[in-house]
Amino acid sequence: MRRLIRSFGFAFKGLAYAAESQPNFRIHLVMSLVAIALGFALHISTAEWQWVMLCITLVLVTELLNTAIETLTDLVSPTYNVKAGHVKDVSAGAVVVAAVFAFITGMIIFIPKLILLF
Template sequence: MNRFLKSFKFAAKGLSHTVVTQPNFIFHLIAALLVVAAGWYFEVSKGEWLAIVICIGLVMVTELINTAIEVLVDWLSPEFNVKAGLVKDIAAGAVLVAALIALLVAFIIFVPKIF
């Protein structure tokens, strides 16, 4: 059980590092809070909440993975390296795709409620 509890401590440390060092993660957290507030305001359905929660999770998870990849690449290749940069760009692209999917879902859910 002690090992199990330690894993939560390590996960919290990684999450804390991401929150403190990654402005994009903070941006995504603020966007998520705004979407949740809009969901309550517009009284979205259970199905819409499910889509919102999945999209928020998708963006947050990809941002965390992107951060882990950046830290690893910086450690393995501290000086400039074209391929290392490409790895980081691809990971950032994954975050962009997740964010665009979330934005599309937000438009599908909220635009009909606004107009």
């Protein structure tokens, strides 16, 4: 049981590191809060909540993996290396793909509801 509790401590330490050191992670957290607030304000359905939460999770997880990959790449290749640059670019690209998916999903869910308000 002690090991399990310690492992959660390490996980939260990793989240704190990402939040403190990664501006993009903080942006994604803020946008997650905006999406959640919009969801409550616009009374989205359960199915829509599932899509919103999937998008939030997907973006945050890819950003965390990107941070881990970039940190590891910097560790194993402290000087400039073309292949290390490709690794970092590809992992950042994964975040962009997730963020674009989340943005489009958000527009599909929220724009019709916002149009009805006006």
